Amino acid sequence: MEHGSFQDQTxxxxxxxxxxxxxxxSVRFALNQDPxxxxxxxxxxxxxxxxxxxxxxxxxxxxxxxxKDACQDLMLMSQHVxxxxxxxVTDFKNAQALNSMNIKDERK
Amino acid sequence: MAKVPIWDLPDVPKGELPPHLxxxxxxxxxxxxxxxxxxxxxxxxxxxxxxxxxxxxxGQFQNNxxxxxxxxxxxxxxxxxxxxxxxxxNAFRRILIAELPTMAIEKVLIANNTSVIQxxxxxxxxxxxxxxxxxxxxxxxxxxxxxxxKNTIVFKLHVRCERGGPRLTVKSDELxxxxxxxxxxxxxANLTSNSTSKPKTYTSFRCSQDSLPEFSENPxxxxxxxxxxxxxxxxxxxxxxxxxxxxxxKTHAKWSxxxxxWYRMLPEVVLLQDVEGEKAEELKNKCPKPCNxxxxxxxxxxxxxxxxxxxxxxxxxxxxxxxxxxxxYVALRRVKDHFIFTIESTGALPPEVLFTEAVKILEEKCExxxxxxx
Numbered sequence: 036m037e038h039g040s041f042q043d044q045t046x047x048x049x050x051x052x053x054x055x056x057x058x059x060x061s062v063r064f065a066l067n068q069d070p071x072x073x074x075x076x077x078x079x080x081x082x083x084x085x086x087x088x089x090x091x092x093x094x095x096x097x098x099x100x101x102x103k104d105a106c107q108d109l110m111l112m113s114q115h116v117x118x119x120x121x122x123x124v125t126d127f128k129n130a131q132a133l134n135s136m137n138i139k140d141e142r143k
Numbered sequence: 144m145a146k147v148p149i150w151d152l153p154d155v156p157k158g159e160l161p162p163h164l165x166x167x168x169x170x171x172x173x174x175x176x177x178x179x180x181x182x183x184x185x186x187x188x189x190x191x192x193x194x195x196x197x198x199x200x201x202g203q204f205q206n207n208x209x210x211x212x213x214x215x216x217x218x219x220x221x222x223x224x225x226x227x228x229x230x231x232x233n234a235f236r237r238i239l240i241a242e243l244p245t246m247a248i249e250k251v252l253i254a255n256n257t258s259v260i261q262x263x264x265x266x267x268x269x270x271x272x273x274x275x276x277x278x279x280x281x282x283x284x285x286x287x288x289x290x291x292x293k294n295t296i297v298f299k300l301h302v303r304c305e306r307g308g309p310r311l312t313v314k315s316d317e318l319x320x321x322x323x324x325x326x327x328x329x330x331x332a333n334l335t336s337n338s339t340s341k342p343k344t345y346t347s348f349r350c351s352q353d354s355l356p357e358f359s360e361n362p363x364x365x366x367x368x369x370x371x372x373x374x375x376x377x378x379x380x381x382x383x384x385x386x387x388x389x390x391x392x393k394t395h396a397k398w399s400x401x402x403x404x405w406y407r408m409l410p411e412v413v414l415l416q417d418v419e420g421e422k423a424e425e426l427k428n429k430c431p432k433p434c435n436x437x438x439x440x441x442x443x444x445x446x447x448x449x450x451x452x453x454x455x456x457x458x459x460x461x462x463x464x465x466x467x468x469x470x471x472y473v474a475l476r477r478v479k480d481h482f483i484f485t486i487e488s489t490g491a492l493p494p495e496v497l498f499t500e501a502v503k504i505l506e507e508k509c510e511x512x513x514x515x516x517x
Contacts, residue, residue: 058509
């Protein structure tokens with residue numbers, strides 16, 4: 036849900052239901068990396084509601100576009116984390132299997 | 144006066160941060176009184192006045208990000224995540240603890256309990272027992288759902304301590320999986336229906352769970368057979384049925400797939416000047432035994448010098464910088480983008496699978512926001 040004005044789309048507050056610091060803080064991080072963002076922050080209005088408000092103010096682009104890009108960036112980053120992690124685990128397990136076979140050099 | 148190009152003046156932006164700012168940006172300084180520069184400078188324009196772009200481009204992130212696995216066993220693992228912001232590392236940790244589903248006992252139908260342990264305490268204890276089953280094979284049970292073979296696992300427990308015998312300890316291996324669902328008849332329903340048909344029970348399984356391909360090979364069981372559930376005196380008896388459903392750690396900790404998941408930033412121990420002779424010996428002894436960060440190196444002519452041998456083992460207890468003047472010799476720091484991540488699984492899924500699932504959940508969250516916005 037977006038709270039903003041039609042005249043000025045560069046500043047909006049986005050209210051996300053069923054989310055918490057997990058997503059909001061990551062999105063804030065991604066938004067902060069974007070040079071188009073002049074201000075961003077998030078708040079949880081009440082601890083017993085599962086809801087976060089994310090405020091985005093930009094240098095000119097519509098805030099919703101910038102937020103969408105931030106989410107896209109975050110998603111690509113996560114994908115990269117996942118593939119790197121999977122690769123590292125496979126490599127580690129292969130190395131471990133090789134070590135446990137305890138191959139001795141017969142030539143000595 | 145000779146002409147000096149403007150870029151050679153000492154106070155002109157060079158496109159890189161001066162060393163002291165670079166240190167503040169990348170390290171937490173652990174001083175003897177309090178840590179300083181603990182915050183992460185996230186804003187892309189934070190160093191604009193120095194001509195430094197602080198934004199992280201995706202390609203740059205992909206080049207710098209590294210994962211190094213230290214240890215993987217059946218139910219715990221340790222790995223280093225290098226080149227990532229705390230916001231993301233913390234998101235993964237939070238998802239691991241609170242948002243990955245598992246199966247846990249939620250409903251307990253107690254037919255008989257004459258033991259000293261109260262029904263509700265017994266039910267709570269049962270809930271916390273880890274079940275060894277892949278939660279991805281099950282659906283969530285919503286409010287109007289009837290319990291069936293895709294959303295419920297049923298266990299029964301029937302133990303009795305005979306009179307005249309010794310007291311009995313009920314262990315978790317007494318819980319027996321019922322692949323056909325509940326065996327307790329639903330009284331209200333059976334009164335109206337005719338007596339020849341199969342009696343209605345508390346679950347409505349369409350088929351036996353052990354006939355499903357995913358469970359016929361590896362039957363559902365508990366992770367540990369030796370968890371004490373209750374103790375019975377002579378003549379006491381417990382008869383019950385436990386229904387496990389899918390849930391998430393944010394509802395109740397019994398659904399958390401990890402005993403815990405945590406990270407710490409890599410400690411960095413720097414000797415600011417050479418520590419030699421007796422001083423080196425003193426430094427080595429100042430460091431508590433289990434950490435034993437420093438070693439003594441022989442530099443010839445009977446001279447000794449302290450070296451940092453095991454910075455990873457440092458707990459940042461600051462014992463080495465206690466006392467007058469020691470902070471001139473040793474600096475303790477933490478590397479802000481190097482996380483030593485540890486995951487202890489409770490047994491439903493192996494730890495490496497838990498982490499990939501956690502990352503997938505963050506991706507799904509982003510995707511949800513994107514679809515909501517477009």
